[in-house]
Amino acid sequence: MRRTNESPADPIDDGRDRKTGKTTGETTSGTGTNRDERNEEEIAGRFPDIETDERLKVSRVDLPDAPKIEIRRPVSEAAGNRPDRPGAIADLRGAGVGYMIGITLVSSIVIGTGLGWAADRFLLRSTGTPWGLILGFFAGTITGFVQMIAVVNRLNAEEDRRNAREARTERGAGP
Numbered sequence: 001m002r003r004t005n006e007s008p009a010d011p012i013d014d015g016r017d018r019k020t021g022k023t024t025g026e027t028t029s030g031t032g033t034n035r036d037e038r039n040e041e042e043i044a045g046r047f048p049d050i051e052t053d054e055r056l057k058v059s060r061v062d063l064p065d066a067p068k069i070e071i072r073r074p075v076s077e078a079a080g081n082r083p084d085r086p087g088a089i090a091d092l093r094g095a096g097v098g099y100m101i102g103i104t105l106v107s108s109i110v111i112g113t114g115l116g117w118a119a120d121r122f123l124l125r126s127t128g129t130p131w132g133l134i135l136g137f138f139a140g141t142i143t144g145f146v147q148m149i150a151v152v153n154r155l156n157a158e159e160d161r162r163n164a165r166e167a168r169t170e171r172g173a174g175p
Helices: 035-046 088-124 131-171
Strands: none
Touching (some): 088 131
16 A cells, blocks of 8 residues: 555654645745744743843842862872973883883784684694694793893893993093
């Protein structure tokens, strides 16, 4: 069964008369009001006018002052890494090195495991025990720890050179 726009059971109401195509409320002579205008008048009647309604007029004198709030930050060494604090750059550098070590360790394990899985899947084509995956995991773990030890040794060597340079300048021997 086909429904047409002339059907009285049609749920779509666009404000037009189905037979004449004119907007509901309009007469053929054009003396009636438009449906949208009536809706706007109804809505406007529900809300009071700000300029004319006495209840909505409030003078600035009636309003209280805004509260004064003073925010104080703690003054301590543990307050954070502020660039104006001595040693802040060293703290930031230490955090960066820590993140680098963690990322290197995790990424080498992931890469080793991925290469082991790829070896099992495409080279060995085994359906039994995943030896490539197991060996790749251990190879990645060993590589990650070797990289971590190398970074720590390099940092220790840099710190030893810095301490030796500071000790020479304190004795007056020069650089």
